[in-house]
Structure formats: C-alpha cells, structure tokens
Amino acid sequence: MPPRGIRPYGDYCPGRHGRYGAKQTIHSREEARTTLEEYFKDKEITIGHISERKRFFRAEIRDRANNLVDIIIIDKRTGRIRSIL
Helix, strand or coil: CCCCCCCCEEECCHHHHCCCCCCCCCCCHHHHHHHHHHHCCCCCEEEEEEEECCCEEEEEEEECCCCEEEEEEEECCCCCEEECC
C-alpha cells in the first residue's frame, strides 16, 4: 500500500495551477515530469516512465526502493492529475 496522500484524484499542481478550476495545458513529457515532480516534491517518491497518449500523459509513481506505488495520468488540456491504479 502506498504512503498516505500519494494518490491524487482530480488535483492540480498548487505551485503552477492553483487549486479549484485551474487550467494549464501540458505540452510535452518534460513539462509533465516537471509538473509531477513539483506536485509530489514533499513525498518520498520518484516519477518513473512517462508515456504520451492522445489526451493525457501516463506516469509511473515509484517509491525509494523503485516499487510501483501508483500510475497517474495528467490531462494535456487542463493539467488535472488523477490516479488510475
């Protein structure tokens, strides 16, 4: 079971987007990685492989031992972050 608070559901990166109703497009895998690293900066996790789909980026969230703890998507149009695991 992942550490408490790792699994977002429909959240945004607070430093970049604000919270409620924020909308910020994500254009590239690098931009998705930067956004996710900022979002999870206070957690003891790393961002693994990121793949691009038509409407979102899919990213693996791993703990310090490189165990998969979550798979998230980040919407390209809105920047919304969701757990899909």
